[in-house]
Amino acid sequence: MSDQQLLIIDDDATFARVLARAMSSRGFEVITASNADEARALTRRHQPRYCVLDLKLGEENGLRLIPELQALVPEIRVLLLTGYASIATAVEAIKRGAHDYLAKPVDADAVVRALLDGDTHAGEDDVVDAPEAPLALRRLEWEHIQRVLTECDGNISETARRLGMHRRTLQRKLSKHPVRERPDGDD
Amino acid sequence: MSDQQLLIIDDDATFARVLARAMSSRGFEVITASNADEARALTRRHQPRYCVLDLKLGEENGLRLIPELQALVPEIRVLLLTGYASIATAVEAIKRGAHDYLAKPVDADAVVRALLDGDTHAGEDDVVDAPEAPLALRRLEWEHIQRVLTECDGNISETARRLGMHRRTLQRKLSKHPVRERPDGDD
């Protein structure tokens, strides 16, 4: 009955909150930090076994935090999460000791899977088994579009550019999908 | 500087030949293998310090070869190359001990850099930072597909089901291919 402590480090408060809820509903005891110092302090105090780390922590680089966290808690498992994924950073993250690397948007189940993957220490009874449900491609696309759109303050042209797609195509996609409520609760 | 031995393992004979020439003109002593058995034999015999490995070796998976090569030559530095790069496979490769992971097409200089740079990688300040741009939709889709595919052990039908798409469509997407990561390569 080990309580599985999970430290979520992300400067995006909204994202952190949502993920925190989703993860605690999946049996984790969640603590959150919004910057590196906080993360260090919490790690020292709580010795979490799991950690979800955002690559882009404001001014700082989440990568540097990995070895530090591991120094504090040798068996910690760090999952890197980023909305700006690239192969180069993924390689770097793993070399620095990250357990896995996922690109946002992810759903909580994927996070759980990645955290527990290959972990003998994980109590099956403690943590809810992840229902196999990867996001359908459609939904993944939609979420990503929304994320970037928000980032661009609703500027469609800019969003299309960043997404590497035609503005017209984006427009059509947006007008098609009116508004989607959350089909499933938490992610 | 390096009269160092380099083993190139690729079932694509043309690619291997071209790369071999490029590398030997850059000071490497190149030997090539086109399959796993050959690679093992050559590794045993020549004890190369460097290795360029294709992720897709015909029927076999190049990933499995990494630990084997390292068992034969502890000092060996394996660079994974693939035309179907994805974050999921990159993570897997590094976890298995690859030194770096590059997406084809690459030029020989990039290969050299990746092979030689060993110690600068960890601990520098100018670490690869998160790219400013979010993933293009195409790439996001590709990454997600790769991830689920891996999860399904390469089972296409299953993957298509989970992804909520038609099997035929997935097949076509997979055979299509490489979405370049950085249009603005410095190489």
Place this chain on the structure above:
DNA sequence: ACCGCCTGCGGCAGATAGCCACAGTGGCAC
């Protein structure tokens, strides 16, 4: 006014998706 950027809309050719079908394979049970 002119310019630059944004937005919405229409059209068109070519790419892509979904769907059906068929053949071949390998595992498994009977």
Place this chain on the structure above:
DNA sequence: GTGCCACTGTGGCTATCTGCCGCAGGCGGT
């Protein structure tokens, strides 16, 4: 062995989507 089942590769068809034009209008800065 024979059938059953699931997987894979392939081709073809049509409906949809995409990219890329164009055009008109809005808004703010020079």
